[in-house]
Amino acid sequence: MRNSKLEHLQPYPFERLRELHKHCEHRGSLDHIPLSLGEPKHPPPSFVVEALADAQALTTQLGIYPATKGTDELRLAISDWLQGRFGISADPATHILPVYGTREALFSVAQALLSGCAGSLVGMPNPFYQIYEGAALLAGARPLYIPNLAENDYRADFTGVTPAQWRATEMVYICSPGNPTGQLMSLDEMLALIDLAHQYDFVIISDECYSELYYKDELVPCSLLEAAAQYRGGSAQRPFERCLSFHSLSKRSNLPGLRSGFVAGDATLIQQYLSYRTYHGCAMSAHHQYASALAWGDEAHVLENRALYRDKFAAVTKILAPHYDLRQPEGGFYHWLRTPIDDLSFSQRLLEQQHITVMPGTFLGRHLDEDANSGNPGQGHVRVAWVAGMEDCVTAAQRLAEFARSL
Numbered sequence: 001m002r003n004s005k006l007e008h009l010q011p012y013p014f015e016r017l018r019e020l021h022k023h024c025e026h027r028g029s030l031d032h033i034p035l036s037l038g039e040p041k042h043p044p045p046s047f048v049v050e051a052l053a054d055a056q057a058l059t060t061q062l063g064i065y066p067a068t069k070g071t072d073e074l075r076l077a078i079s080d081w082l083q084g085r086f087g088i089s090a091d092p093a094t095h096i097l098p099v100y101g102t103r104e105a106l107f108s109v110a111q112a113l114l115s116g117c118a119g120s121l122v123g124m125p126n127p128f129y130q131i132y133e134g135a136a137l138l139a140g141a142r143p144l145y146i147p148n149l150a151e152n153d154y155r156a157d158f159t160g161v162t163p164a165q166w167r168a169t170e171m172v173y174i175c176s177p178g179n180p181t182g183q184l185m186s187l188d189e190m191l192a193l194i195d196l197a198h199q200y201d202f203v204i205i206s207d208e209c210y211s212e213l214y215y216k217d218e219l220v221p222c223s224l225l226e227a228a229a230q231y232r233g234g235s236a237q238r239p240f241e242r243c244l245s246f247h248s249l250s251k252r253s254n255l256p257g258l259r260s261g262f263v264a265g266d267a268t269l270i271q272q273y274l275s276y277r278t279y280h281g282c283a284m285s286a287h288h289q290y291a292s293a294l295a296w297g298d299e300a301h302v303l304e305n306r307a308l309y310r311d312k313f314a315a316v317t318k319i320l321a322p323h324y325d326l327r328q329p330e331g332g333f334y335h336w337l338r339t340p341i342d343d344l345s346f347s348q349r350l351l352e353q354q355h356i357t358v359m360p361g362t363f364l365g366r367h368l369d370e371d372a373n374s375g376n377p378g379q380g381h382v383r384v385a386w387v388a389g390m391e392d393c394v395t396a397a398q399r400l401a402e403f404a405r406s407l
């Protein structure tokens with residue numbers, strides 16, 4: 001016996017990248033600089049490290065079975081953060097659920113909320129963070145890819161979705177700032193999607209894990225919950241109806257190893273999701289909850305972190321702009337770089353010549369029409385993650401410039 005749904009899963013982009021690079025080798029003497037993985041490399045806040053290293057507190061915390069719902073302190077810290085950052089009033093008791101990082105939550109929310117009925121659809125951007133697709137497939141739904149095309153300024157184009165497709169849709173993932181495009185979704189775009197969610201009865205899952213990394217103070221990423229609070233078509237008794245927003249400490253606070261995030265929004269959905277999670281057994285440990293509450297309560301380290309990314313983008317842009325069709329992302333830490341040759345060869349040759357790894361866009365997208373094998377919106381792009389320190393990023397940008405000259 002075997003779970004046949006597993007057979008529908010696509011190889012993960014990093015597996016495909018390893019395969020692509022199997023026979024590529026850098027024969028020179030340059031150090032390898034990986035720019036393919038979005039793993040934050042800035043230092044974590046020292047007060048979080050110190051809190052985790054407190055042996056006396058840890059002794060107590062390790063002796064506790066943590067509650068799936070999280071501690072009151074953590075949910076309160078998150079609620080305060082939502083109020084301060086987005087002006088959202090979320091009740092810590094009913095609107096907020098701590099999760100073990102957004103990745104597991106973006107996956108498990110589909111298992112918890114989808115019907116499993118044949119023919120149901122889950123919308124998601126294309127290109128995308130592949131967890132959305134795996135989540136839909138393993139929950140027995142089919143992915144509905146919504147293209148984010150260069151000609152549409154990398155915005156999700158919902159106009160191509162037919163009424164029949166909307167009727168079959170149970171869930172839509174959005175990602176703002178987008179991975180890999182760096183594009184933000186505006187409040188008006190979110191309001192329009194909420195309208196569709198009410199019209200066609202689906203849930204919106206908003207991945208906002210990059211919300212604190214942005215490049216213009218006049219263009220600050222908004223939350224789906226801000227739009228939901230402004231939406232006038234829903235029920236007054238059910239705030240944030242059909243809307244869930246996902247946040248993480250991984251990028252905001254450089255704590256990818258802490259595995260800490262939260263889901264906030266519609267209390268009815270949070271309740272259903274909580275009952276699923278009680279069985280799933282993925283409560284965040286007490287010391288991580290304690291450290292997370294401290295991290296959500298501090299903005300100084302977030303400002304510092306954002307400033308580091310801004311400085312890096314300014315430095316690498318200066319080096320790359322004469323050689324590439326470059327676009328500053330509105331948020332996140334990736335350049336979604338158009339490649340002068342096809343993206344797979346670009347990635348292979350870059351590794352061989354300059355010992356740099358980037359992620360080909362082809363691996364992050366899906367063909368728009370599988371039968372016709374028509375264009376994959378990721379093609380002709382590579383995703384460059386500027387996560388390393390300034391020195392490595394500048395060296396990598398210089399090598400990328402040199403590589404462009406060699407083409």
Ligand SMILES: Cc1ncc(COP(=O)(O)O)c(C=O)c1O
Pocket residue numbers: 038100101102103104106129175178179207209247248249250256260261
């Ligand atoms: C778009 C997007 N969503 C979610 C995640 C998961 O982040 P975490 O599980 O660390 O919160 C990532 C990580 O790279 C991501 O790029």
